[in-house]
Amino acid sequence: MILRTPPPKKQRSEPMHHESPSPLVAAEGPLIIYEDSPLVAPPPESSHQPSDHLLCTYQCRQMVKADVLDALSNAEKQISDYQSKLEALSESLSKAEAERKKFKDQFLYAEQELAAAKGREQMLHDQLLKEVNDSQERFKKHLETNNELKGKLQNEMNLRKKAESSASSAEEKAADLEGKLTQFSQSMEREKKRLHNELAQLKGESKLSVSRISADLERMEFRANNAEKESELLKEQLEDLKKQLNECLNQKNEVEKKFSSFTFQEVTSSESSILIKHLQEELRNYESEVREARKLKSSHEDIELLKAKLLEEKGRRERAESELSKLQEQHISLNNLENELSLWKVIMKDIPDVSCPEDIPVKFATLQKEVIESTIKIGEVNARLKQIEVGLDAAELAKQNAEADAALVKEKAEVLKSEFKRTEHMLSLVTEERDKLRNVINESRSHKNEVADGTVVQELESSLAKKESCIKELERNLHEHKEINDRQHNEIKLLHDRLNNEARRIKSLERESDRLRSEISLLESKLGHGDYSAANTKVLRMVNTLAVDNEAKQTIEALQTELQKTKEKLQALEELKSQSGETGKLVDSYISEKIMKLKEQIATLEKREERYKTVFADRISVFRRACCELFGYKIVMDEHQRPNGIPVTHFTLQSIYAQNDDEKLEFEYESGNTNILANNYTAQPEISHQVDIFVRKLNSIPAFTANLTVESFNRRTLS
Amino acid sequence: MASRSVAKDIITLRGSAAIVSEFFGYAANSILYNRGVYPEESFAKVKKYGLPMLLTQDEGVKSFISNLTAQLSEWLEAGKLQRVVLVIMSKASNEVLERWNFSIETDGEVVEKGVSREKSDKEIMREIQAIMRQIASSITYLPCLDEPFSCPHTSFGHGSSSSAGGFIVSLPLDVLFTGVFDVLAYTDTDVAVPFTWIESDPKLIANPQMVKLHSFDTKIHKVDTLVSYKNDEWDEQ
Numbered sequence: 044m045i046l047r048t049p050p051p052k053k054q055r056s057e058p059m060h061h062e063s064p065s066p067l068v069a070a071e072g073p074l075i076i077y078e079d080s081p082l083v084a085p086p087p088e089s090s091h092q093p094s095d096h097l098l099c100t101y102q103c104r105q106m107v108k109a110d111v112l113d114a115l116s117n118a119e120k121q122i123s124d125y126q127s128k129l130e131a132l133s134e135s136l137s138k139a140e141a142e143r144k145k146f147k148d149q150f151l152y153a154e155q156e157l158a159a160a161k162g163r164e165q166m167l168h169d170q171l172l173k174e175v176n177d178s179q180e181r182f183k184k185h186l187e188t189n190n191e192l193k194g195k196l197q198n199e200m201n202l203r204k205k206a207e208s209s210a211s212s213a214e215e216k217a218a219d220l221e222g223k224l225t226q227f228s229q230s231m232e233r234e235k236k237r238l239h240n241e242l243a244q245l246k247g248e249s250k251l252s253v254s255r256i257s258a259d260l261e262r263m264e265f266r267a268n269n270a271e272k273e274s275e276l277l278k279e280q281l282e283d284l285k286k287q288l289n290e291c292l293n294q295k296n297e298v299e300k301k302f303s304s305f306t307f308q309e310v311t312s313s314e315s316s317i318l319i320k321h322l323q324e325e326l327r328n329y330e331s332e333v334r335e336a337r338k339l340k341s342s343h344e345d346i347e348l349l350k351a352k353l354l355e356e357k358g359r360r361e362r363a364e365s366e367l368s369k370l371q372e373q374h375i376s377l378n379n380l381e382n383e384l385s386l387w388k389v390i391m392k393d394i395p396d397v398s399c400p401e402d403i404p405v406k407f408a409t410l411q412k413e414v415i416e417s418t419i420k421i422g423e424v425n426a427r428l429k430q431i432e433v434g435l436d437a438a439e440l441a442k443q444n445a446e447a448d449a450a451l452v453k454e455k456a457e458v459l460k461s462e463f464k465r466t467e468h469m470l471s472l473v474t475e476e477r478d479k480l481r482n483v484i485n486e487s488r489s490h491k492n493e494v495a496d497g498t499v500v501q502e503l504e505s506s507l508a509k510k511e512s513c514i515k516e517l518e519r520n521l522h523e524h525k526e527i528n529d530r531q532h533n534e535i536k537l538l539h540d541r542l543n544n545e546a547r548r549i550k551s552l553e554r555e556s557d558r559l560r561s562e563i564s565l566l567e568s569k570l571g572h573g574d575y576s577a578a579n580t581k582v583l584r585m586v587n588t589l590a591v592d593n594e595a596k597q598t599i600e601a602l603q604t605e606l607q608k609t610k611e612k613l614q615a616l617e618e619l620k621s622q623s624g625e626t627g628k629l630v631d632s633y634i635s636e637k638i639m640k641l642k643e644q645i646a647t648l649e650k651r652e653e654r655y656k657t658v659f660a661d662r663i664s665v666f667r668r669a670c671c672e673l674f675g676y677k678i679v680m681d682e683h684q685r686p687n688g689i690p691v692t693h694f695t696l697q698s699i700y701a702q703n704d705d706e707k708l709e710f711e712y713e714s715g716n717t718n719i720l721a722n723n724y725t726a727q728p729e730i731s732h733q734v735d736i737f738v739r740k741l742n743s744i745p746a747f748t749a750n751l752t753v754e755s756f757n758r759r760t761l762s
Numbered sequence: 763m764a765s766r767s768v769a770k771d772i773i774t775l776r777g778s779a780a781i782v783s784e785f786f787g788y789a790a791n792s793i794l795y796n797r798g799v800y801p802e803e804s805f806a807k808v809k810k811y812g813l814p815m816l817l818t819q820d821e822g823v824k825s826f827i828s829n830l831t832a833q834l835s836e837w838l839e840a841g842k843l844q845r846v847v848l849v850i851m852s853k854a855s856n857e858v859l860e861r862w863n864f865s866i867e868t869d870g871e872v873v874e875k876g877v878s879r880e881k882s883d884k885e886i887m888r889e890i891q892a893i894m895r896q897i898a899s900s901i902t903y904l905p906c907l908d909e910p911f912s913c914p915h916t917s918f919g920h921g922s923s924s925s926a927g928g929f930i931v932s933l934p935l936d937v938l939f940t941g942v943f944d945v946l947a948y949t950d951t952d953v954a955v956p957f958t959w960i961e962s963d964p965k966l967i968a969n970p971q972m973v974k975l976h977s978f979d980t981k982i983h984k985v986d987t988l989v990s991y992k993n994d995e996w997d998e999q
C-alpha cells in the first residue's frame with residue numbers, strides 16, 4: 044500500500060540506501076506499505092507530513108513505482124536467475140540421484156554377483172575337496188593294489204624259487220630215472236633183438252634143418268647101403284678075427300702050458316737056449332700077433348677117428364651153415380647199423396654241441412631237461428600271465444580312472460582359475476566404480492551442503508566399506524584357495540608321475556605278456572607238431588592184425604614140431620652111431636638087429652682085448668726089463684697122436700750108466716722109421732758129435748747107443 | 763556198458779573212455795574214407811552222432827580198428843593215454859604226408875578217486891558232431907594224396923621186417939595194404955607194451971602246416987583235434 048504521503052527525500056534516500064544493499068529487504072519495505080504488513084511500522088514522521096505527501100505523492104508514487112518496478116524487475120531477474128540456478132541444481136540433483144541409484148543398483152548387482160561367486164567358489168571348493176579326497180582315496184587304493192601286486196609278485200618269486208629247487212631235485216630224480224629207463228629200455232631192446240634174432244634163427248634153422256634133413260636122409264640112405272656093405276666086410280673080418288682069436292687062444296694055452304712046464308722043469312743051458320729060442324719065437328709070434336692086434340686096434344681107432352672126424356666135420360658143416368646164415372643176418376644188420384650210423388652222424392652234424400656219439404645222450408638229456416623246464420615254465424608263465432593280465436586290467440582301469448579324475452580336476456582348476464580371474468576383474472571394476480562414485484559424491488558434497496544425499500552417500504560409503512572388507516575377505520579366501528590349488532596341483536603332478544611309472548610298468552608287462560604269448564604259441568606249435576618229452580611219454584605203434592598173427596603162429600608152431608621131430612631123429616641116429624662104433628646107419632629093423640649082434644660081438648672082443656692087454660702088459664714089462672738088462676737102456680714108450688692124426692711112438696732111453704737123470708735120449712718111431720729127437724742132453728757137444736757121426740752120417744742108431752753105453756760105462760768105471 | 767544215465771547225464775571214467783575210444787574209431791573210419799585211403803565202395807553208411815557216418819567193411823581193417831579201440835579204452839581207463847595219432851604215409855616212399863593228432867587231457871582226480879562228473883550227453887554229441895563235420899570238410903584245404911591207392915588187399919604178404927639194431931621191428935600194417943596209414947599212441951612211460959604194439963618213432967612231418975579243429979570234453983577226458991600236413995608243392999608255388 045502506497046503511502047499517501049511520501050516520505051521526504053531524505054527519508055527516501057535512507058530507504059533508497061537501505062534498499063540498495065538488500066533488495067529483498069527494500070522490496071519488503073514498500074511491500075510492507077502496500078501489504079499493510081505490520082512488519083515494518085511506518086515511521087511516525089510520515090504521519091507527521093501528510094501535506095507534503097499530497098504534494099509529491101504523484102511524483103513519489105511515480106518514483107516509488109519506478110523504483111518498485113526497477114526493484115521488481117531486478118527481483119524478477121534475480122528470481123529468474125535463482126530459478127534457473129534452481130533448475131540447474133535440481134537437474135544436477137536429479138542426475139546425482141539417478142547416478143546414485145545407478146551406483147546403488149550396481150552395488151547391489153556387484154554384491155549379488157559377489158555372493159553368487161562366493162557361493163560358487165564355496166561349492167567348487169567343496170567339489171574340489173571331494174574330488175581330491177576321492178582321487179586320493181583312489182590313488183591310495185591303487186597304491187594298495189600295487190603293494191598287494193608287489194607282495195604277490197614276491198610270493199610268486201619265492202614260489203618260483205621253491206619250484207625251481209624242487210624242479211632241480213625232480214630233474215635229478217628224472218635223470219636217474221631216465222638212466223634207469225635207458226638201461227631198462229636197452230636191456231629190453233637187447234632182449235627183443237635177441238628174441239627176434241632167435242626167432243629168425245629158428246626160422247632159418249628150421250628151413251635149414253628141413254633141407255638138411257632131406258639131404259641127411261639121402262645121405263643116410265647112401266650110408267645105409269655103405270653100412271650094409273661094410274657090415275658084410277666087418278662080418279668077414281669078424282670071422283677072421285674069430286679064427287685069429289682061436290689061434291691066439293690055442294697059442295696062449297700052449298704058452299701057458301709051456302710056461303707051466305718051464306717053471307717046474309730044470310733045463311740045461313742048451314735046453315735053456317732052445318727054450319729061449321722058443322720063447323723068442325713065441326715072443327716074435329706074440330709080437331706079430333700083438334702087431335696085428337694093434338693094427339686091428341689101430342684100424343678100429345682109425346674107424347673111430349674117422350667117425351669122430353665125420354662128426355666133427357658134420358658139426359663144422361652145421362656150424363658153418365649156421366654161421367653162414369648168421370653172417371647173412373649180420374651183414375643185413377651191419378648194413379642197417381651202417382645206415383643208422385650214417386643217419387645218426389647226419390643228425391649229429393645237425394645237432395649243435397655234439398662232437399661224438401657219447402655226447403648225444405647228454406645232449407638228449409639236456410634237451411629233455413630243457414623241454415621239461417620249458418613245459419614247467421609254460422605252466423608257470425601261463426599262471427603268471429593270467430595274474431598279470433588281471434593286474435593289468437585292474438591297473439589300466441585305475442589308470443583310466445585316475446587320468447579321468449586328473450583331467451576333471453584340471454578342468455575344474457582351470458574353471459576355478461578363470462572364475463578367480465573373473466572375480467578379480469570384477470572386483471577391480473567394482474573398486475574403480477566405487478572410487479568414481481566417491482569422487483562424484485565428494486564433488487556433489489562440495490556443491491551442495493544441505494542436500495540430503497550426503498546421508499545416502501554416507502550409507503553408500505559405509506556399504507562400500509563393508510564391501511571392501513568383504514572383498515578383502517574374498518581375496519584372502521581366494522589366496523587360500525590358490526594355495527590349496529597349488530598344493531593340489533603338486534599332488535596331481537606327483538600322481539601323474541606315479542601314473543606314468545605305472546603306465547611304463549604296464550607297458551613292460553604287456554611286452555612280457557606278448558613275449559610269453561609268442562613262446563606259448565611256439566611251444567603249442569611244437570606240441571602240435573608232435574614233439575614229446577621222452578621222460579613222460581613213449582610212442583607205441585600197433586603192429587599187425589590178428590589174422591596175420593594167427594597164421595604166423597601156426598606156421599611157427601608147425602615148424603617147431605618139425606624141428607623137434609627131426610631133432611629126435613638126429614638124437615636117435617647119434618646114439619646109434621655112438622653105440623655101434625660104425626659110420627651111420629639107417630633106422631632099419633634088419634640093420635638094427637645086425638648092429639645089435641655086432642655090438643655084442645664087439646663087446647666080447649673088447650673084453651678079450653682087455654685080457655690080452657693085461658697079459659701083454661706083463662709080457663712087455665718082462666721084455667723091457669730083459670732089454671734093459673741086455674742092452675743097458677731103460678726104455679719108456681709113449682704113444683700119442685700128432686695133430687694130423689698119425690700115431691707116433693715116443694721112446695725115452697736112459698742108460699743104466701747115466702750119471703744123472705738128464706741124460707736121456709728121445710726117439711720117435713713112426714711107421715718103421717726111427718728118428719732121434721733133440722734135447723738138452725743131445726745138445727751137448729760130445730753127444731751131438733756122436734749123433735752126427737753115427738745117426739746122420741752112418742745111419743745107425745744101435746751103433747750110437749752102443750757107443751754111448753761103452754763111453755758112459757768107461758766113465759763110470761774110471762770115476 | 764558205460765554207466766551214463768540219460769536222466770541225470772552222470773559220466774564215469776569207464777563211460778568217458780568208451781565215448782572217446784568209440785569216437786576215435788568213427789573218426790579213423792571217416793578219415794580213411796574222406797582222404798581216399800580205401801575205396802569208397804568198401805564203406806557202408808551208419809547213423810551215429812546224428813550224422814551219416816561211413817564204416818569200412820574190410821574185415822582186416824575192421825578187426826584192426828576194433829583191437830585198437832579196445833586197447834585205447836583200456837589205456838584211457840587207466841589214465842595213461844596222452845595222445846593218439848593217425849599217420850598217413852606215402853606207400854612208395856614211406857614219407858609221412860598227414861598226421862591227425864588227437865590230444866587227450868585226463869582229469870587225474872577221476873582216475874585216482876573214481877568220482878564221476880555230470881555233463882549232458884547231447885552236448886557231448888554235438889561237440890563230436892562238429893568235429894566230424896570238420897573232418898569231412900577238411901578235404902577243401904588238405905593237399906591231394908594223389909597216389910592211386912590200389913584195390914583192397916590181395917594177400918597177406920609179409921612186409922619188410924627190419925630187425926637187429928632198430929626200434930621198429932616186426933610186421934607193419936602194410937601187410938594189409940600198401941603202406942598207407944598207421945596209428946601211434948603216446949602213452950606214459952610206465953605202460954606195459956602189449957603184444958601187438960611196439961615202440962616207434964613219432965613219424966613227424968618236417969615244416970608242416972597245422973590246422974586246429976574243434977575239441978570235445980566229457981569233463982573227464984578232453985580231446986583236442988589237430989591235423990598237420992606236408993606243405994603241398996603246388997600250394998607253395
